[in-house]
Amino acid sequence: MKLTLKIWRQSGPDVAGSFLTYQANNVSEHMSFLEMLDVVNEELLELGQEPIAFDHDCREGICGMCSMVINGTAHGPRPATTVCQLHMRSFADGDTVVIEPWRAHAFPVIRDLVVDRSAFDRIIAAGGFITAPTGSAQDANGILIPKQDSDLAMDAAACIGCGACVAACPNGSAMLFTAAKVSHLALLPQGQPERDRRALAMVRQMDAEDFGGCTFFGECEAVCPKSISIQNIARMNGELIRATLHNRGLAASEAGVG
């Protein structure tokens, strides 16, 4: 099948970008979306033009590297699917496909479709962990965890950190990503000791990164390749209120960190 591609090209972080139109003429419905772009890039190379830069690695929907907005939808039309797992059978011959990078103040474009998502790492570094220095652990079955709880935790832990939630949110909010981690750890007994400071610290970092707040548009949940539920956002809100009421303060508990 043949497609018309309208792709965002931007040669560097502080350079203005623009859309360029390309023709993809020999697309097979069995190709993955990224394989389609590979083919386009090979053609660009022949024409002596620079290939389109895009992030990707595992191409199995798990590393969270691939990131592009296709026709206004982060990760494209197929629900619960990353672009690398999206196949061309989701498009029709003759379609025009608009491809853009994640757009958010906190995710500056590096080149073409490649953006800087390091803000996510900083949110995790702020408190998205359980302090368990190597070697300090007791027997794994020492603390029993109800299957339901560990399943719920697993649902949240499935987040691949791709950033589609931010890209899709009209507020450019990172609530779903942050909430997924807060929930994952708050749901487990091992996560209890740091529960309050985690919520406080992660939310503080999230705000410091200039992400927007949550109006409950639900767009994030709709594009999330791992179907992380906005229930987690409500849970995080509860965690923050809880932490505030406990009134232990962040600075105080901060000392304990490291």
Place this chain on the structure above:
Amino acid sequence: MKLDAKMPGGPLEEKWDRHKADLKLVSPANKRKFHVIVVGSGLAGASAAASMAELGYQVSCFCFQDSPRRAHSIAAQGGINAAKNYPNDGDSVWRLFYDTIKGGDFRSREGNTYRLAQVSANIIDQCVAQGVPFAREYGGMLANRSFGGAQVSRTFYARGQTGQQLLIGAYQALERVIGTGAVKMYTRHEMLELVTVDGRARGIVARDLITGQMESFAGDAVVLATGGYGNVFFLSTNAKGCNVTAAYRAFKKGAGFANPCFTQIHPTCIPVSGDYQSKLTLMSESLRNDGRVWVPKAQGDQRAPGDIPDSERDYYLERKYPAFGNLSPRDIASRAAKEACDDGRGVGPGGRGVYLDFASAIARLGEPTIRERYGNLFEMYERITDENPYRRPMRIYPAVHYTMGGLWVDYNLMSNLPGLHVIGEANFSDHGANRLGASALMQGLADGYFILPYTIGNYLGGDKLPAVDTSHPAFREAEERATAQLTRLLAINGTRSVDSFHKELGHIMWEDCGMARDRAGLERALQRIPELRAEFWENVKVPGAAATLNQSLEKAGRVADFLEFGELLCRDALVREESCGGHFRTEYQTPDGEAERNDAEFAHVSVWESAGEGKPAVMHKEPLDFEFVHLATRSYK
């Protein structure tokens, strides 16, 4: 090249404890003074960097992705082994050790493999403490499943995302110490040179992939945790970025490369669908717990699987290997699939596929149970093939998956280059000639959490190192070499893309050095690879500049290394005139087509030493002596 494994004496059970007692220690006050460079943030790298930082070392950690959490370990699906014996089905450290060394076809060191089994249990404890949500029973206990090459259930798993959850655990531990400043993380940085000063590894040169800047980093020890080289075959289950560059450039600096020809072909991957194919997708081995592998008995049977009655199906694994059946080890299952297809009984496009059928499991356990166990794998399969595996058996075919070979290391995980430590898939590790399922995650975390943090102290606590910083000429020189290569690549401006070369190399490797190898094929490959390499350096086209994000340039550098490394791999395969594990030489097989090992001549590690640019590498042998296990012929019948 001196190859001293530094294997402690004494009974197998006591080696590690004795060794730990003998290791030199570094006092907490002094640890702060040592700077360790960790290249790689996968299970091995992240766990090592975090653990060493917790001990007090200054650590710098590098990865080429935009976040340490994206390392290829994230893709591991099936699970991680540990000799916990929770199911009480007779597992033990010894049994895990024995299964591993037998699975590896007796081509690994007893001492290392035993230690791996010993620390396996601590790994699960550590991960649970970090909040890794392993699957659990209703009673709240951890759940186990069985995996290839084992008759006990010792595999822990988190849905079909075990690697992801383990890596997220290690990543969180790493981010925690990044937060405290104990680790400095360099993402989107690619190591291009290892820097040695007076024969010791003292730093690296890495390229900032965003600015294109060449940067030098000096340290007291360098740890490579850069993963496997499966992508030398172009098509593999590895992530697109997986490469041999870091390891190969260390090899060029004098590090020994061990058993490069020990590569693993995974039996259950989704078959190739077209020549645009960019990678192959693994369907976790765990599927073989409940899936039955079969092909039609008749050649070229074009009927839909549903229309083929049981009597006309050949469940060849169950037939050939009654004891292990569908759970026979990977090398065996892969070869059996190849045989069936070569015999014209393959299914799907091109006849390059076999069925993995869940009908009977669904009948026995019901669809919900199967969905609970493999839901996300089934979805992935349907997404890619547009076929519903609940209704129609999966089509699978073997694909390159893992590389047992890697940089040579001693019992302390240090290479022959003092100061250069190698962990995870990047070292030649504990898996011999074939790795059992769920053992790589175990090894990566064993190395990173529980072995390297001890053994590196032995090096750092040893003889005093002279202070070295990046002003040392060795760094200039390394930077210049790295820059020169990029400039050269950009200057060629030929007509063929990097990928086209990579694909051609992959094709050669797969055809002549893949599942079944023979002298003729290997010699052909050894003829064609140098030719292809020569053409690459004359005719490759790398657009763009060196001073920006340039993905073609990154690929070009990696493929340049693969083009040299592929030759080394084939040479290793050629000189190992026996069949063992993943290395199957058709000349050496038993009458019934099983691998025929030659312990008399080949019970050794082949360690290759670079002889400098253009000159053929030299092979050294580290003999493998087996005091505690007797070298049985592997039988899964």
Place this chain on the structure above:
Amino acid sequence: MNQVAALWQSTIGKKVAMALTGVIMILFLISHTISNDLIFVNPHHLDSYGAWLRSFGPLLWIARAGLLITVVVHIVAASQLTIRARNARPATYDKREYRVATYAARTMRWGGVLLAVFIVFHILHFTTGTFLPGWQEGKVGANVMLGFSSTPVAIFYVIAMLALGLHLSHGVWAAFQTLGINHPAYRGLRRGIAWTLAIVIAGGLATIPIAAMLGLLK
């Protein structure tokens, strides 16, 4: 205390403030609806209600002050979050399509502005009579009739009530989420409460100008 300050500093904290002030306004509006609908029984009941209100004297002023603060806090938080969101998401997509965001959710901000305008007008209209020539202190029922005798004004009220209903249909549900009240078992119930409140309050109030236009008030 500094904890509460810290909470207010955070995006989530501002949402919590909006939710709480929202709840206060809702409580006010419930009573406001009931009392206003007394007009259907007999316009003079409204007067006695007004008189009753005034009988509280200073207390009334305290309540009014509280109500004023509530609205101000709500608006301040709303404005800050809106500015923040605009800045967090400067560029929009060439082909932006909402998948699930409801109309109500997407109109929270403009709807809110409309409500703000309404409230100011409304007070100057009925409470102070500034915009209502012929307004008489204490003759609440009469004032309402008089006020709605102008169809444009009545229509403006109806529109405002539509905006209010929309605002509440999303707002009340959102408030549950913001306050972390999210037990999965009651997901449906929370939606239900939101719609009920929206319809009862906005509907209950809108009936008055509508009835007035249809000439049903006498």
